[in-house]
Amino acid sequence: MTMRRRGLLAVTALVVGARRAAAADPPRLVGSQPVAGGTVPRAPTQVFVRFDRPVDHIRSRLVVLRGGQPVQVLHPRLEATPNLLFAMLPALEPGAYELRWEVIAIEGSETVQGTLAFTVQP
Secondary structure (H helix, E strand, O other), X not given: OOHHHHHHXXXXXXXXXXXXXXXXXXXXXXXXXXXXXXXXXXXXXXEEEEEOOOEOOOOXXXXXXXXXXXEEEEOOOOOOOOOEEEEEOOOOOOEEEEEEEEEEEOOOOOEEEEEEEEEEOO
């Protein structure tokens, strides 16, 4: 086997290994609306959470909580981009809320969850 061919095989193995390692990592949150810890001047009509890789929209969950109690279970829109969970919100009264999310990567099986706090101004 030539040196060039060995080099190509080594590079291919590295790329395949990196892809498998990335697929094994759970999705990480990279953005949201409302922003985590933020205050909005009026009740938002929609929410989204964006991840660093595609997530399974069907097996994902979004729940709005107030005082630790569920206010609304949201249904992510299936036509959103692969790494974005997007849902419409019911009318929210002024106050402190949490958006709890739970996702699974398209190429994985590990469930990842988190909570984003936000406040709706009076």
